[in-house]
Amino acid sequence: MPDGNHGPFEPRIVAFFCNWCTYLASDLAGTSRMKYAPNTRVVRVMCSGRVDPQFVLDAFARGADGVLIGGCHPGDCHYQEGNYKMLRRFHLLKRLLAQMGIEDERCRLEWISAAEADKLKAAVNDMVEKVRALGPLHLAIPKEEFAEEEVAVS
Amino acid sequence: MQEPSERGSRASRVGVFVCHCGTNIAGTVDVCRLVEYAGTLPGVALAREYKYMCSDPGQELIQQEIREHGLDRVVVAACSPCLHEKTFRTATAKGGLNAYHFQMVNIREHDSWVHEDKDAALEKAKDLVRAAVRRVRLHQALETKRASINPDVLVVGGGIAGIHAALTLANAGKHVYLVEREPTIGGHMAKFDKTFPTLDCAACILTPKMTAVKAHPNITLWTLSEVTRVEGYVGNYQVNVTRKPRYVLEDLCVGCLECIEACVYQQAKVLDEFNLGLGKRKPIYIPFPQAVPLLVVIDPETCIEFKSHKCKKTCVEICGERNAIDFEQQDRTETIEVGTIILGTGFKVFDARRIPYYGYGTYPNVYTSLELERLVNASGPTGGEVVLRDGRTPKSVGIIHCVGSRDAHTNRYCSRVCCMYSLKLAHLIKEKTEADVYNFYIDMRTPGKGFEEFYNRVAEEGLKLVRGKVADVYPEGNGDGRLVLQVEDTLLGMVRKVPVDMVVLSVGLEAQADAQEVRRMFNITCAGEGFFLERHPKLAPVNTFTDGIFLAGCCQSPKDIPDTVAQAGAAAAEALALIDAGSIEMEPNTAYVLEEVCSGCKTCIPMCPYSAISFLEDKKKAEINEVLCKGCGTCVAACPSGSIRQNLFEDEEIFEEIEGVLTYA
Ligand SMILES: Cc1cc2nc3c(=O)[nH]c(=O)nc-3n(C[C@H](O)[C@H](O)[C@H](O)COP(=O)(O)OP(=O)(O)OC[C@H]3O[C@@H](n4cnc5c(N)ncnc54)[C@H](O)[C@@H]3O)c2cc1C
Numbered sequence: 171m172p173d174g175n176h177g178p179f180e181p182r183i184v185a186f187f188c189n190w191c192t193y194l195a196s197d198l199a200g201t202s203r204m205k206y207a208p209n210t211r212v213v214r215v216m217c218s219g220r221v222d223p224q225f226v227l228d229a230f231a232r233g234a235d236g237v238l239i240g241g242c243h244p245g246d247c248h249y250q251e252g253n254y255k256m257l258r259r260f261h262l263l264k265r266l267l268a269q270m271g272i273e274d275e276r277c278r279l280e281w282i283s284a285a286e287a288d289k290l291k292a293a294v295n296d297m298v299e300k301v302r303a304l305g306p307l308h309l310a311i312p313k314e315e316f317a318e319e320e321v322a323v324s
Numbered sequence: 325m326q327e328p329s330e331r332g333s334r335a336s337r338v339g340v341f342v343c344h345c346g347t348n349i350a351g352t353v354d355v356c357r358l359v360e361y362a363g364t365l366p367g368v369a370l371a372r373e374y375k376y377m378c379s380d381p382g383q384e385l386i387q388q389e390i391r392e393h394g395l396d397r398v399v400v401a402a403c404s405p406c407l408h409e410k411t412f413r414t415a416t417a418k419g420g421l422n423a424y425h426f427q428m429v430n431i432r433e434h435d436s437w438v439h440e441d442k443d444a445a446l447e448k449a450k451d452l453v454r455a456a457v458r459r460v461r462l463h464q465a466l467e468t469k470r471a472s473i474n475p476d477v478l479v480v481g482g483g484i485a486g487i488h489a490a491l492t493l494a495n496a497g498k499h500v501y502l503v504e505r506e507p508t509i510g511g512h513m514a515k516f517d518k519t520f521p522t523l524d525c526a527a528c529i530l531t532p533k534m535t536a537v538k539a540h541p542n543i544t545l546w547t548l549s550e551v552t553r554v555e556g557y558v559g560n561y562q563v564n565v566t567r568k569p570r571y572v573l574e575d576l577c578v579g580c581l582e583c584i585e586a587c588v589y590q591q592a593k594v595l596d597e598f599n600l601g602l603g604k605r606k607p608i609y610i611p612f613p614q615a616v617p618l619l620v621v622i623d624p625e626t627c628i629e630f631k632s633h634k635c636k637k638t639c640v641e642i643c644g645e646r647n648a649i650d651f652e653q654q655d656r657t658e659t660i661e662v663g664t665i666i667l668g669t670g671f672k673v674f675d676a677r678r679i680p681y682y683g684y685g686t687y688p689n690v691y692t693s694l695e696l697e698r699l700v701n702a703s704g705p706t707g708g709e710v711v712l713r714d715g716r717t718p719k720s721v722g723i724i725h726c727v728g729s730r731d732a733h734t735n736r737y738c739s740r741v742c743c744m745y746s747l748k749l750a751h752l753i754k755e756k757t758e759a760d761v762y763n764f765y766i767d768m769r770t771p772g773k774g775f776e777e778f779y780n781r782v783a784e785e786g787l788k789l790v791r792g793k794v795a796d797v798y799p800e801g802n803g804d805g806r807l808v809l810q811v812e813d814t815l816l817g818m819v820r821k822v823p824v825d826m827v828v829l830s831v832g833l834e835a836q837a838d839a840q841e842v843r844r845m846f847n848i849t850c851a852g853e854g855f856f857l858e859r860h861p862k863l864a865p866v867n868t869f870t871d872g873i874f875l876a877g878c879c880q881s882p883k884d885i886p887d888t889v890a891q892a893g894a895a896a897a898e899a900l901a902l903i904d905a906g907s908i909e910m911e912p913n914t915a916y917v918l919e920e921v922c923s924g925c926k927t928c929i930p931m932c933p934y935s936a937i938s939f940l941e942d943k944k945k946a947e948i949n950e951v952l953c954k955g956c957g958t959c960v961a962a963c964p965s966g967s968i969r970q971n972l973f974e975d976e977e978i979f980e981e982i983e984g985v986l987t988y989a
């Protein structure tokens with residue numbers, strides 16, 4: 171990841187993409203040679219429903235400035251309703267993040283189908299811009315403690 | 325979070341293999357520096373690069389290095405795992421390791437192809453490789469499971485695509501269920517008189533195939549039927565097909581058609597769908613003379629017996645002892661089991677009313693091309709005569725190309741067949757009426773075998789070609805019923821006003837109105853324009869992302885009959901390949917419960933859409949049925965005690981990956 175200590179601030183964004191829609195949209199963006207900001211790092215999961223809130227907390231604890239979760243559109247999940255399960259969890263997670271002082275724009279959920287490479291590009295670019303404007307994430311609690319917190323949350 | 329050390333040690337002899345992919349990767353990502361960096365990562369025994377890792381020598385290299393250097397894990401940084409994960413897992417296994425002691429890094433689609441800043445691209449590649457190395461060190465050996473393939477096939481849609489696929493499979497000895505929602509098979513092609521570019525008669529080439537379907541011992545043909553439920557997975561799909569009533573018993577009706585003659589309606593009064601409302605039929609009818617199956621059908625909307633129960637039922641009378649008419653018939657649902665499915669649900673034509681200034685639906689003498697196909701057809705509503713609605717023969721006809729295609733306001737794509745069928749219609753209209761025919765085109769698109777020759781031939785017949793997009797259609801001021809086409813002729817560089825008797829709109833091809841519902845039912849994807857999305861635009865054009873489900877014909881994109889037939893044959897071959905293999909490898913990414921840790925809270929049970937999780941009352945523990953689990957991992961994320969785990973996507977593997985991408989180099 172770009173080192174925050176050298177040069178201008180470059181946000182570090184961890185992206186959790188489901189295998190069937192958003193990961194494929196990323197592949198399509200590639201085959202279509204679209205250009206977008208190089209700040210995301212994709213972690214592939216089979217379904218957005220696999221995204222455990224702990225993954226998001228861990229990413230923030232380890233230094234991510236933002237987390238992007240991508241899944242199939244409502245009704246389109248390859249496993250019928252994993253994305254709905256994710257959505258429910260996401261709302262709870264957002265409240266938790268707010269309590270920890272993590273700004274809303276730092277954690278984002280996007281429904282991006284396998285055909286929507288342009289939506290993927292737009293979402294990544296937009297998120298990078300917004301997080302760049304926020305600056306690096308400074309957790310109110312030291313990262314080590316935060317990591318322990320995480321264990322308590324789980 | 326469970327520490328990896330609790331689950332056995334980390335592997336320590338990882339081999340990292342970086343692919344140049346010619347210049348596709350190496351042109352942007354500095355492969356040498358990436359390899360150099362990978363070599364310094366903890367646990368990495370060796371890092372190598374190669375021009376094309378997926379080539380035979382590339383795969384050989386991996387196998388050889390595994391053996392020579394005693395590697396225990398393999399990471400390949402190349403293209404998307406969707407393309408080559410299988411290739412490299414196989415290479416890993418051939419090298420003597422477990423196939424799942426492997427992790428793939430996508431530095432092409434997700435990196436070199438989407439970033440221009442070379443330093444940033446290299447940094448990204450380093451992060452992704454580091455994450456993969458950390459992850460793979462925890463990978464467990466897994467066994468590949470196989471699912472058996474039921475040899476029966478379901479084909480949905482009885483257009484030329486479905487017909488050709490069904491016959492190919494049936495001729496190979498497989499049993500096919502062909503499900504068509506209309507009362508007859510044939511699709512759009514059955515409506516045409518002649519087909520470009522050869523002008524051979526559509527009925528002459530199509531009807532023999534339609535009757536072959538009906539006669540084939542290996543094909544079960546269900547018309548007036550739709551798929552209403554699909555469950556299961558590749559090789560083992562359970563499908564419900566709802567069969568709507570025909571009100572005529574298929575095994576008793578002999579197709580004598582006497583009942584149509586006998587109907588209390590002396591005259592045909594109902595607008596006939598097959599002729600797009602240009603002709604009339606009775607409430608008891610056959611769609612067209614060569615319909616397959618050749619059985620009458622009763623339309624309950626217009627039949628007097630259904631409306632008042634007071635009809636004399638002359639149809640029943642004439643049917644007599646055959647007793648084929650049954651007003652009580654209800655919907656029936658058949659449940660079938662098939663291993664593979666081919667979708668050939670076709671297209672619908674663009675609704676010309678969406679472009680109001682062309683006047684379709686307002687001026688009676690504006691027609692769509694599909695309506696013209698019926699007018700020029702010898703078995704159509706006018707017996708093949710091209711006449712206006714008032715019975716006059718047109719002296720001049722204007723055909724507007726690209727209606728609902730290549731236009732930011734409707735559809736951006738080219739419908740591929742319109743230029744060619746417009747030329748065909750121009751030729752047929754000229755042949756039948758000697759009218760002056762104008763074709764208004766944006767670009768003349770004739771790429772295909774014999775297409776350009778056909779264009780030249782028709783042009784030489786004295787066709788009037790005008791290059792320009794028609795901007796308006798309006799009635800001529802003098803009230804003689806003619807229509808004026810206003811167009812900027814881009815070759816002459818002037819605006820022209822061309823009066824004609826008849827306007828034909830060459831409407832484009834669109835996805836079916838219910839394409840979204842259908843694709844949801846079959847768990848596949850639609851592309852932006854609404855057509856079903858193929859697995860890969862070049863290398864897997866008839867596959868979908870759901871194993872065992874294939875595409876054929878215009879449901880995938882607009883195309884002509886030759887391409888449709890070729891695709892249908894390809895889809896049949898893909899299904900046959902699965903059937904003949906007898907079984908298919910399944911991703912071993914199922915979830916499982918650690919019984920000692922499970923607290924019996926039952927949180928997971930409602931999470932599973934496949935009812936794969938059951939609760940063992942005696943032990944007060946959850947249990948996952950591996951056969952039913954599809955590996956989404958939703959229950960894994962939901963389990964409060966961390967006792968559900970997922971093969972290939974273990975929590976600690978994902979944590980390693982997250983931490984891997986975030987650690988500073
Ligand atoms: C005006 C016009 C003229 C043309 N002329 C030519 C020509 O001269 N030469 C040429 O090569 N091509 C021509 N084409 C293109 C040609 O029509 C297509 O290539 C061909 O019809 C595609 O066949 P298909 O089986 O994919 O689709 P379709 O013909 O659309 O058949 C699909 C079938 O599936 C059925 N179906 C749909 N949904 C369901 C469902 N959910 N359940 C069950 N059944 C379903 C439909 O009822 C239909 O029977 C022309 C097209 C148009 C519009």
Ligand code: FES
Pocket residue numbers: 188189190191192216217218219240241242247248249250251252253
């Ligand atoms: S598979 Fe994409 S969200 Fe479930």
